[in-house]
Amino acid sequence: MQALPTENIITSLIEAVEKLIPVYMQNPLDEEKSNGNTAFCIIDEEGNVHGKFLGADKIRARELYRIAWTKASQAYITGTNTGEFEKMYFNDPDNTDSFGIKAPDFIGWFGGQVLQLQSGEKLYVGFSGFRGTTDIEIMRQALAAIEG
Known part of the structure; x- marks a missing residue:
């Protein structure tokens, strides 16, 4: 199977998330947190930004x-998922300038991540509106749905 161009993957990823x-709204914990509102951001390797607001x-x-953009851009800048970046940052206080983002400008919770496509290209994504674990899961599930 030939890999789709990145632009097509991003369009398909947006549709899959929707x-x-x-x-995911059927989970009372996520529905209560979002109250029907979510947003996500996708940054490709060239720095093009895509995303969507959802909700009334x-x-x-x-x-x-x-928040989703901050998560995605942090993953784009650092090449590391949010949550993991903070562990690296706080565990190496003598080297904090090398990470490119300084406290308090980074997101300290989950929801930003690096997704590797079958083609080897990477997308840097952020989702906000649900619990952090769901924010991560929904983007991974959407990618799995389109790339199988």
């Missing part, structure tokens, strides 16, 4: 997108 959100509350969705 299909998964109602499924545009102000809340805007704030969630800001």
Whole structure:
């Protein structure tokens, strides 16, 4: 099977996430946290930014997108998932300048991650609106759905 161009993968990933959100909304913990509002951001290796606000509350969705963008851009800058980056940062206090992001400008919770495509290219993604574990899972499930 020939790999799809990155732009097609991103479009398909956005569609796959949109299909998964109602499924994850059925979990009362995620539905309560999001109240129907989520956002996600995808950055490709060239620095192109893609994303989407979802939900009726545009102000809340805007704030969630800001968080998703911060998560995705941190993964893009560091090449490391959020949550993991913070462990590296705080465990090497003599080398904190080498990471490129300084406290308090980084996100300390999960939801930003590096996704490797079958082609070897990477996407740097952030999701916000659900619990951190769900934020990570939904992006991985969406990628698995399109790349099998």
